[in-house]
Amino acid sequence: MILNSFKYLLVAIFIGITSIKAQSQQPNIIIFFTDDQGFGDLGCYGAKGFETPNADNLASEGIRFTNFYVPATVCTPSRAGILTGRYPKRSGLHEAVLFPFSENGLPLQEYTMAELLKDAGYETWCVGKWHLGHKEEFMPNNQGFDDFFGVPYSNDMDNYYYARSDFQAPPLPLYRNKVLVEHGPNQEFLTTRYTEESIHKIKNRDPNKPFLLYLAHNMPHVPLHVSPKFKGKSTLGLYGDVIMELDWSIGEIVNTLKAEGIYDNTIFILTSDNGPDLGSAGPLRGKKAQTWEGGQRVPGIVVWPKKIPKNEECKEPLSTLDLFPTLARFAGAHIPDNLILDGKDVGALWLNPKTEKLKARPFFYYARNGGLEAVRYGKWKLHIKKSMGWDQIKLGDFELALYNLENDISELNNVAEKHPGLVKKLKSLINEHAI
Template identity: 70%
Template structure:
């Protein structure tokens, strides 16, 4: 009798838990939960994709992907450089919240993404997904911070940027080792030939897709390219009119195509959410017609190409001007995968799942977005059509113009941030400045 009573109580508790967390589930049929692939490139600019206006090279596979889902023209990342942008993607939270917002991690760094942070991989793994990362991690190379301790079942790739390969940091007299290539926690190669990294990552992704189990999978393909130094395999060298940079992008496009082709051959493409985007603006590529580049809080540093496809559920051929960010992917994928989230988890991203499913009938709300510079300072805010810059550490010739003037731009009519209208709209300047101060106080 005691055992039966205990069983009854347990069942009642389970019923209560699922009843109170039911709002965390999406109405999409979760009996056949989607596979999820995030294809994340490194330093690929806003105009470094054919359908975004690329010149000198073609990206037919990415363009075809865009025609099969939603292509965003107002998609931002929460940082101008690698580490904090990747942290924001995987946590749905501003990196300032866990002190990973300044610069990037180096081979001599001791820290990494806090183990107190709940990653996208942990969320999906906790809800029945297998999880893997292929490519660049850059959230801490010490074992405690590596992917297998952050929710990923599998890791095949490198712990930081390809330019850190055997690099000598003369200011601190530190010699980096040859770029380490890992499979899970095991170092399998030192200083791999970078000409073949894109190809090897692609082959690994294909292999994992073909050998998948019965569970839905989450795959984070974080390519090293087109971060400098540029590398392409012999099959792609000389392919483009834009030299090696164009060759590199064309190989990344090939990679997207090979993965999509495999998904189709395995008859799982229609129920796979495929997301293509970049970690920040370009170092040597193009962000036209945006102002600025990587490491700058002008839009060229943080507005990036982004495409979301899910053939079974997302309409085709949508070009969206709605404001969205990589922080939105965490809560959105939680909803679309039918996953539960901890009740005390504070996310900065917005669940845009209903918009993705019905982009022609839903409008997203206006909300503030904060731009943190490479030095860790909060330099700008966007709200609706307005973007206010309050200071500038990079991308402004201080030696010629003196102190940076508070600058306001109407991005609806001035996408290149050329016409400062702060003097014409003092109320907007005051309101956005107040929001910046409030947000900084919140994060102290």
């Protein structure tokens, strides 16, 4: 009897140790998500007028993607996409953005990345801008995040009067979990406060659990704000100062990971929610709110020192939709069998960027009004209509346009007439894409 009890105890201890060991092998995950930062707004992507040494060093530690996309041209739908691995239309958040008077948000039946990783044993933290519903039922604590510190929507909505709706927004609310802790915080210090909060969470984490940190900075969304220590630092003015402070934030978090001895087993993902408003899209055509490349192709850096090779540039097309299934793979998380995902597991590419090639697949571009305007397949991109970024008075009605993005990154040479068969094929992809 005593012997059997002892055997059961040994088995329980073994199972517990095995579980802890398995969790210790799971990588920590940080998604550093900026707001309206363009493809050309980092030094390693050709930025001028300011320096981003921490982002550039991060790129040298892993993979810098040059065909990295978000599934929307503006804030809310892009955030829905990164957290669900699904085109925003599936969650009904594909049109425009949510406002302080909006009654809806990310539906609770959506299975978020935070819920996925929490079910796999992760601590889950959201710091910064949420913008997926400010009503309590839609806030981060009800969407899989253990802790939240930040604001529920964009910083330009602070105390804003919406004349069409006759609605006066309140001062920008700052929350800690479900508790409103401050009205109209001084935005000069938001980047600093989010960084300090993130560092605090990392230092005070449960040592027996891996963590997800979703750090969604408000900047460089207008109105621009920067702390006094970075004011006047760049030769590009306030915008450059703001980017330099975001770069400082990257450095502070990386330094903390190293000091805690967990940098090597942390996946650090740096990207933006859409193209620039005030910043640079580099050689790309268009900007935020447009389905030209400048509106949806963004910086994309992925680092995992323990697994991913250093100093790689990868031209394979992928998007934030791919993060959900890829991170699930590396975290050992189970994706429900009935969950429809639009992203693909690209983990093999992350581990072997020199040799691994992705099978060609369509990527669809949804406009700010929710309409489907373009598709990319391989090196080809077909535009079928244009709601923004086209001057109809000067240029007339928009005509169907086909571009070879491999040798025409700026989308200047419409070759639709030369490739009627290809146009037909790409149009059929759009017609078959029914959500």
